[in-house]
Amino acid sequence: MNESEPMPDSSSIPGLIQRIDRLWEPVCPYLAEHVGEAYGRSRGKVVDMGPFSGIAIDLKDKGIGDSFLIAAFPKGMPGFFQQEIKRRKVADGIDVIETDPSLACIRDNAIDLIVFRGAFFFPSLFSVDLPAIYRVLDTGGVAFVGGGFGKYTPQPVIDAIGEESRDLNRRIGKTAITPDHIRKAAKGGAAEGHVEVISDGGLWAVIRK
Numbered sequence: 001m002n003e004s005e006p007m008p009d010s011s012s013i014p015g016l017i018q019r020i021d022r023l024w025e026p027v028c029p030y031l032a033e034h035v036g037e038a039y040g041r042s043r044g045k046v047v048d049m050g051p052f053s054g055i056a057i058d059l060k061d062k063g064i065g066d067s068f069l070i071a072a073f074p075k076g077m078p079g080f081f082q083q084e085i086k087r088r089k090v091a092d093g094i095d096v097i098e099t100d101p102s103l104a105c106i107r108d109n110a111i112d113l114i115v116f117r118g119a120f121f122f123p124s125l126f127s128v129d130l131p132a133i134y135r136v137l138d139t140g141g142v143a144f145v146g147g148g149f150g151k152y153t154p155q156p157v158i159d160a161i162g163e164e165s166r167d168l169n170r171r172i173g174k175t176a177i178t179p180d181h182i183r184k185a186a187k188g189g190a191a192e193g194h195v196e197v198i199s200d201g202g203l204w205a206v207i208r209k
Contacts, residue, residue: 013125013172014076017051020168021084023161025054027153031201032058034150035115038206039064039142044112047136049103051077051125052118052147054084056094065113068094071103073126101129106136114143119205120182121147124173130207134191137209146182148202177203 032055046065048056049072056068072078078098085094099105114137119128133143149158179197182205186195196206 014051014074014080016168016172017077018080020165020172021052021054021080023165023168024052026157026161027149028055028058029061030153030157031055031117031150032062032064033152034201035059035113035144036062036064038144039113041112044141045069045110045138046113046115047071047103047106047111049073049099049114049116050101050118053077053081053115055115055117057085057088057090059113059115060090060093070094070096071099071106072096073098073100101126101132103129103132103136108135109138111136112138112141114141114145114207116143116145118147119145120177120185120203121169121174122172123175128185130186130191130195130205131189134189134194134207134209137207139209141209143207144204145207146202146204148204151201153201179203 042063044065046056046059046068048068048070051072051074053070053072056070059065060068070081072081075098078096081096097105114133133145137143179199182197186192191207194207194209198204198206
């Protein structure tokens, strides 16, 4: 981040989230490669959801997707992402809305790729609604849901932000989860049987419809 730019208010959870989103900016191009590999296509409608969004900018830069929507929560995050789009000089093509984990504002079978970073790890901030994610995916769609650096991020990039990232995550309320936690979250819902849990580059649920 440019040192002349003011930091968000670190006394609030949204301020801490905004700090970690900017901290992870160097990671996102590499993570976008991992997401793109799982997706396997270059066309489609993309939703980047949650408070740890912003990878839509990198997916757009890499030509992964045709239209992009940041579906941000909790309250106060949409304005931050609109500022980030301007700061990173994205001329157009990325819309921002305020929503919640139910994605009630998005119609069924409408989205080709969903990315939800930080999912499962912050239960005090939001729940993860896997049936809602499955609902809005179109046939053949993919959701990349979970957390981690992705398998292509170089170790020096990880090392450069690791300590500060751990501190901010702790202050935001990050908890440890296991693959079984994700499997239990999918059990009994529409996504059950469509979830692959991967631990390469983090811990992710890859949902295919």
